Amino acid sequence: MSDLRDLYQELIVDHNRRPRNFGPLEDADRRAEGHNPLCGDRVTVYVKLDGERIADVRFEGAGCAISTASASLMTLAIKGKTVAEAEALFADFHGLVTGHDEQPDALERLGKLAVLAGVREFPSRVKCATLAWHTLNNGLHGEQAPVTTE
Numbered sequence: 518m519s520d521l522r523d524l525y526q527e528l529i530v531d532h533n534r535r536p537r538n539f540g541p542l543e544d545a546d547r548r549a550e551g552h553n554p555l556c557g558d559r560v561t562v563y564v565k566l567d568g569e570r571i572a573d574v575r576f577e578g579a580g581c582a583i584s585t586a587s588a589s590l591m592t593l594a595i596k597g598k599t600v601a602e603a604e605a606l607f608a609d610f611h612g613l614v615t616g617h618d619e620q621p622d623a624l625e626r627l628g629k630l631a632v633l634a635g636v637r638e639f640p641s642r643v644k645c646a647t648l649a650w651h652t653l654n655n656g657l658h659g660e661q662a663p664v665t666t667e
């Protein structure tokens with residue numbers, strides 16, 4: 518178990534240092550901002566849609582290692598998926614980090630996102646891990662009010 522924890526820790530450190538899909542997306546169809554006042558994390562998520570498919574997704578912002586790594590892993594997980602698939606993955610991810618409503622086979626679908634499972638032991642960090650996802654959700658549904666996880 519401790520080897521697995523080390524691996525998870527390494528992945529989080531790596532994605533925090535070198536976040537993937539980081540920076541603005543010039544021709545984004547959707548853009549949403551999120552803020553986690555408990556920790557100070559801020560994120561902006563950009564999405565380019567091709568019909569129902571997420572053709573591209575990028576993010577920018579500043580926050581703790583968990584929020585940055587989670588946003589980075591999220592972009593890798595949802596690029597190329599349909600909006601409905603991304604929403605289903607968010608439900609799986611939410612179950613993973615909160616320990617509530619866990620779906621069968623969720624770990625298989627989550628892949629590398631499973632590295633964030635450890636935050637469930639730290640309720641205040643759950644908001645860090647889910648900020649990018651809540652923000653994405655807001656963007657996909659075209660809501661204008663900034664997300665706050667408070």
Ligand code: ZN
Nearest residue numbers: 556558581645
């Ligand atoms: Zn945070």
